[in-house]
Amino acid sequence: MDWFVAPEYETSRLVFQRTLAGVYLVAFLTAALQFRALLGERGLLPVPRFVARVPFRAAPSLFQLHYSDRFFAGCAWAGCAVSAALLAGVDSLVPLWAALLLWLVPWLLYLSIVNVGQTWYSFGWESLLLEVGFAAVWLGNDEVAPPVVMLFLLRWILFRVEFGAGLIKMRGDECWRKLTCLDHHHETQPMPGPLSWFFHHLPKPLHRVEVAANHVTQLVVPFLLFTPQPVATAAAALMIVTQLWLVLSGNFAWLNWITIVLALSAVAFPADPPDRPGAPLWYEVTVLVVAALLVGLSYHPVANMISRRQVMNRSFDPLHLVNTYGAFGSVSRVRHEVVIEGTLDETPREDSDWREYEFKGKPGDPRRWPRQFAPYHLRLDWLMWFAALSPSYAGSWFGTLMERLLENDRATLRLLRRSPFPPDEPPRFVRARLFRYRYTTWRELRETGACWERTFVREYLPPTRLAGSAHRP
Template identity: 80%
Template sequence: MDWFTAPGYWLSRLVFQRALAGVYLVAFLTAALQFRALLGERGMLPVPRFVAQVPARRAPSLFRFHYTDRFFAACAWTGCAVSAALLAGLDGHLPLWGGMLLWLVPWVLYLSIVNVGQTWYAFGWESLLLETGFLAVFLGNDEVAPPVVVLFLLRWILFRVEFGAGLIKMRGDVCWRRLTCLEHHHETQPMPGPLSWFFHHLPRGLHRVEAAANHVTQLAVPVLLFAPQPIATAAASLMILTQLWLVLSGNFSWLNWITVVLALSAIGFPGGGAPASVADTAPVWFEVVVLAVAALLVFLSHHPVVNMVSRRQVMNRTFDPLHLVNTYGAFGSVSRVRYEVVLEGTADDVPREDSDWREYEFKGKPGAPRRWPRQFAPYHLRLDWLMWFAALSPAYAEPWFGALVERLLEGDRDTLRLLRRSPFPPGAPPRHIRARLYRYRFTTWRELRETGACWQRAYVREYLPPIRLADDVHRA
């Protein structure tokens, strides 16, 4: 079938595949370096306990057949190795079926991790990576030109990411309709970056321009993805610029980067056609498989479509246990005030207000007022992100916060590796730990010059009273 392939998108596919492999690599590296404290056998939310409670049909995973921390580590590091091989272009040196199987490996491994990841992996970019990674299996390699239908489905994902996010904003917080959300967002976002302080202090008029441009990019531009070239390229390029602006303004894991990757697949690069040596037609078996998968995905797409047109639209929801077709969206509401939970420990046998309370420092979340935010994305600091949710409401912390306090009281090394610094030496954990809630705000230009601090914080209330191992730490 002559219409089946799009030789002009040869380079687009190549750039997309290498960029996607890079995102996979970051995702697996994040899993490999953090899982023991979060999901391990002695983690805060252990995988063995989860698989014993949740039916396999709801969360299929390799770890249902076998779980040890060593096996999880092997899967995560294997994912890193395969992602690096794909980044280097190994799939192009294999037969078509071999390249497809190689792309299938990281998808299966990451699906297995996400489906037992519980609240640590309850982020939209996990499903987005899986949905995009599944389609990458059927893009082909150097033996064939990229299939038109797969390129279309990649644009369909990008459309849902952007348009769904635009709709959730317009239906959600009134500040998006008033163009005032960005007067607060840069300060109250989950994990500010090194430039967030400066973004926050942009003129109010420019914040309104930012919000208006966001609406245009998310509600109008996505439709143009399905227009002929070069209009589709222009639309995708505008989305990339918008995502890079977001990369500069904060730490959003690989959400922005996977969106950029999707946009790359829609760009028609000049001179990016297939080499003359490539056959005009794809193997029949490949066409059958691709069309069957496409038909399945189109059928499953009715769930996100219904969700998008619904007045009760939800964001970041998967509709099947394989994460094949999902709905997306971000910041349907924007916090006006930033709260942070600060953990402190003391070695005193009897905790008092005047005891020597020492603060634990996290890698990414705000802590000491003089410590400037750092850039971590696309690497994802999962505990830091959940601490932001915990500050919004103790209900978000219910499954894991008590276990975190318990691990800190034990001086658990895997948990301490998730932190920037522990105020207590190795092997000498505190006798008591408490948590306090503070209100944070960015300092003004004058305050920054006078104090050198980018944050100002004020005590709000006790979040968790002083507690020790003998107590019920799950009262948090």
């Protein structure tokens, strides 16, 4: 069927597949390096405890069938290996059916991780990677030209990502309608980047322009994705530029990068398409059946998107095939941070020698400048931002975190930038305090060298110790 394929998008498919494999690689690497402290048998939210109470049908995962820390590590590193192979183009060297199976492997492995990841994997980009990854399975390899219906579905995902995010902003917080959200957002976002301080200090009129441009990109431009070329390419390019602007302004894991990957699939790169034989019948039928399934499942995201009670980042099926997205429906005006400290003193007092734990990404020492980590995702740092918003966000894991710090647990300490205590001398007490953080002014930066100024707000968790440790030497 001539209408089934779009040979002119051969290069688009190639660029899309390689960049998607790169995002997969980062996602699996994040899982491999962080899971033991977060989800392991002695993690803050252990997988064995989760699968004991949640049935397979509600959260299908390989780890429902078997779990051990070694098995999880094997799956995560296997995901890294397959993603690296796809990044190198191995799928082009195998038959079509084998290429489909090869792309199915990272999707299945990452689905297994997300479905037992609990609050650590509750972010929208997890479902987005799975939805995009499932659609990518059916794009084929060099044996066939890209199927038109799958290219359309990739644009449909991009449309829902952008348009849904635009609607949630307009409905969620009046500062988006007044064009004032960026007066606060760069300072209060979950994890600032090295340039966020400078973005915050841009002139306020420019902030208004940024917000207005964002509204145009998310509420108008997405409709142009379904127009003929070169308009669709121009629309995708504008989205890519907007996402790169966001990459510079903060650390949003791979949310911006997966959106860029989607936009690349809509770009018509200049190239002479090679002559390909017709696609096999079994492949055409499979792709059309999958496309019909995904279109049918789109009912719930569309209904949510047009609803006045629109919600962000929700999956409507346990396989995360079609989801709804959105970010920053409301913007915090004030930044709070939870600062964790420990002491070796036998009796904790206000004048004790309290030493501060340093996190890798979240603000701590006012003089330490933020670093760029995205697309790598520092999961604990992100959840600490939520914990500062309300203790209810951390009720399931914060107490265990403090316990692991009292034990000098090696896996947990690897999530941090620095522990103030030697490995053989854990703290006797730990506590948590809430501070208000604000960016310094240009003058304060020159005088103090500090990018943050912080003010004590209240006690978050009083000094606590391990049970039965009163007579510990």
